[in-house]
Amino acid sequence: MTTRVLVTGAAGRIGRAVLELLAARGDEAVALERHDPGDLPAARVVTGEAADPATVRAALDGVDAVIHLAAIATPERLPAEQVFGQNTLATFTVLEQAGLAGVRRACLASSMAADGLPFAGRELHPAYVPVDEAVPVQAEDPYALSKLVDEETARTMARRHGMGIVALRLPYVGGFEERLNDFAAATAADPGAHARGYWAYLETRDAARACVLALGVPGPGAEVVCVCAPETMAGQPTAELLERYHPGVEIRAPLPGRTVPVDLSKAERLLGFSAEYRLQV
Secondary structure (H helix, E strand, O other): OOOEEEEEOOOOHHHHHHHHHHHHHOOEEEEEEOOOOOOOOOOEEEEOOOOOHHHHHHHOOOOOEEEEOOOOOOOOOOOHHHHHHHHHHHHHHHHHHHHHOOOOEEEEEEEHHHHOOOOOOOOOOOOEEOEOOOOOOOOOOHHHHHHHHHHHHHHHHHHHHOOEEEEEEEOEEEOOOOOHHHHHHHHHHOHHHHHHHOOOEEEHHHHHHHHHHHOOOOOOEEEEEEOOOOEOOOOOOHHHHHHHHOOOOEEOOOOOOOEOOEOOHHHHHHHOOOOOOOOOO
16 A cells, blocks of 8 residues: 655655655655745645644645655754744744644654754753763753654654654755765864764665654654664774763763664654665775
8 A cells, every 4th residue: 555655854865865855655645845845755745834733734645644844954044033933933833733733653853953953052961871862851942842742743743643653863864866975074083073973874764764663653653763873984993982072971882883872762662664775895
């Protein structure tokens, strides 16, 4: 049976990979974007804002599931009020309208930055590693706060509409042909630049696959899941990196070699996900 999936932010890096994966699976996609670039592999393209209820209602016609990716991805280029307001309103609108339309499965892009480290204005360290979905948050920037609110919105909508929703905490995402290799090279040259992101990464096609797998998690209920590659993009052993950049952090599990200091057990257990595309460092 063909599934029809609404993909918001469909022209973005992950969005395009999701559309390609859905097409390869024989599923139909409805793409929601501000402007139609004219080359999206979707059965239908709806233009408009993900925060606009009428636009979202039109996009949801005949849809079975939702992958919500539309968001401002950094707090560094736009006013704080816009970053927080636009991200949270779009997530609320998409999930609310999906619930009202009878859609019961959704995935949304959260971020590993939800813990507050990557965009903080001061040096912060995690409470422990490997970090997991329950690590204490230290958010003080509008992007991290917006993702935390998105995760709470997912829990609310799961209760409100009986939906099954998975919020994926994604790391730095890129394709080998785009920017991942360059970022890895920069990280190898200066590991401190990515220390707040735990030197984690995910290749674009793996990110898309995680999104699609998340739609298979039964509801009702909402889950937050950390997803990344199992090794860091840094060349040094993880233990050495932690000693240098997160000194004194509690280490709760062995981290041999370049093991990423992120607990991926929930992704494996709940989604059946492990990354297939790995950097050669």
